[in-house]
Amino acid sequence: MRDWFAARAKRLQISGIRKMFEMAGPDSINLGLGELDFEPSELAMKALADAVHNGYNHYGPTKGIPELRKALAERLTRYRPDVEMDNIIVTAGGTQGLLVSAMTLFDHGDEVLTPDPGFVIYQPHVIMCGATPLRYSLRFENNFQPNPDEIQELITPRTKAIIVNSPNNPTSGILEPDTIKALRDIAVENELVIISDEVYDEIIFEGEHHSLLNPDYDNVVYINSFSKTFALTGWRLGYMASSKYMVNQLSKLQYYNIACPPTPLQKAIFDVMNAPTNSVQERVDILRKRRDVIVKRLNDIDGFSCLKPKGAFYAFPTFDHDISSEDFAMELVKSGLICAPGSAFGKGGEGHLRFSFANSLEMIEKGMDVLEKVAATIPRKN
Ligand SMILES: Cc1ncc(COP(=O)(O)O)c(C=O)c1O
Structure with missing residues (x-):
């Protein structure tokens, strides 16, 4: 068969985050996505309808x-x-x-x-x-x-x-x-x-x-x-x-x-x-609470260490377990928690997992329960 595809397409790999989603079950807890769990404000939806x-x-x-x-x-x-x-x-x-x-x-x-x-x-x-x-x-x-x-x-x-x-x-x-x-x-x-x-x-x-x-x-x-x-x-x-x-x-x-x-x-x-108020600050306040919860939960897990994010909505802890970040994320997906392996972001991300805290406090708590259990089953390096 003819080789249809341009070198630029062939040189690209499918993103490591996409792979996790393909493996995940429908009821998984999703801390993998870089997307807020809020719907657009009423104001935004009305403005779009008016524009049309x-x-x-x-x-x-x-x-x-x-x-x-x-x-x-x-x-x-x-x-x-x-x-x-x-x-x-x-x-x-x-x-x-x-x-x-x-x-x-x-x-x-x-x-x-x-x-x-x-x-x-x-x-x-x-x-x-x-x-x-x-x-x-x-x-x-x-x-x-x-x-x-x-x-x-x-x-x-x-x-x-x-x-x-x-x-x-x-x-x-x-x-x-x-x-x-x-x-x-x-x-x-x-x-x-x-x-x-x-x-x-x-x-x-x-x-x-x-x-x-x-x-x-x-x-x-x-x-x-x-x-x-x-x-x-x-x-x-x-x-x-x-x-x-x-x-x-x-x-x-x-x-x-x-x-x-x-x-x-x-x-x-x-x-x-x-508009006089566009709720950005409200969303940041909600995210700050979620950040504080996830960072505490992560630092309480043996072998995990997480810096407190100063912006955005990702926790990016290190772990000292004897497993690659991709395999670790796979183990979590099998137990119903989606996160992104650090290696999906480059070699420098190895040894990390990325958890998005753009999801609700309830989901964050449930996700951390899964992580705690799975982490306890994986041998540590030292
Ligand atoms: C750092 C960074 N830049 C750019 C984007 C692209 O965002 P969008 O194309 O939705 O504006 C993202 C989305 O996750 C991001 O995390």
Whole structure:
């Protein structure tokens, strides 16, 4: 038979998280998914129905409808006071913003630095563009901060960009201001683009979010999404921000990729953003309680150690049991608990499991009961 498939498709592997879901039974406790268990607010649902009834059903501008782009620019002035609507492109979720950035910037022969462990799509996107991903590590011992010296050592004349993610999936670490400064200095010195995935920037439990979008460096592509903050994963809407010369190139790829983002959803999101209260803080307060419960339960299990997440909604404990993270996650799935093996996020994730606390307190407690029982049956390393 003819070999139909492009090298880019053949080089990709199915995500290790997907494998867990394929094995899971219908009544499993799901702490595997990066998705809040809330429905959209009444306000959001009404705004969408209104948009559809008020004629927002046609193609719109490639970069997004102007009123939404203006509102997003206004929001981003908290990080960079000179952001204007011309710096913004609305995308079909953070995923599509990341892909358009990769397609605009990466060529065959380029090298791109990606976090390890890191969100599962960064490396495949680099590979799909024919470039080579090189991993930099985020270690538990280092509070999941990247080590600037390690990054410096990975840089070659071919290095085009560095992808950073704060708050981070899967570690839930946030980049500290000193680390951000060190990364920016490296980017300036080596003329690297920084692709900064900040889709969890409003899900912060302590302190404040520090953005890479900053007047000190123009070559930043900032990625955000409405999926996490507004619990609207299925609406597939996000946005990116960058300098105008970057936006001109990005928007060409955006046109040939999706023509324009979905019009009624953009109008609905615009209305939600303009509402006097949009319940983001309420959701963060609920998540903080869930975080405190799951972290305590994890640290009470022999052999487990979990840092307290500062943002996002993942607990990423280490374990000292004599088993790979994939096999451990398989054992848990067999007992009715879905989580993600750390190795699904790169070699640096081995020795960890990722539990999402975007699920209810009841499910978290039940899930931890399963983990406690299963963990007690697995031999420890020492
Ligand atoms: C770090 C990170 N970036 C981007 C995304 C993509 O989100 P979406 O495409 O739903 O906006 C996710 C989703 O889990 C994520 O965890």
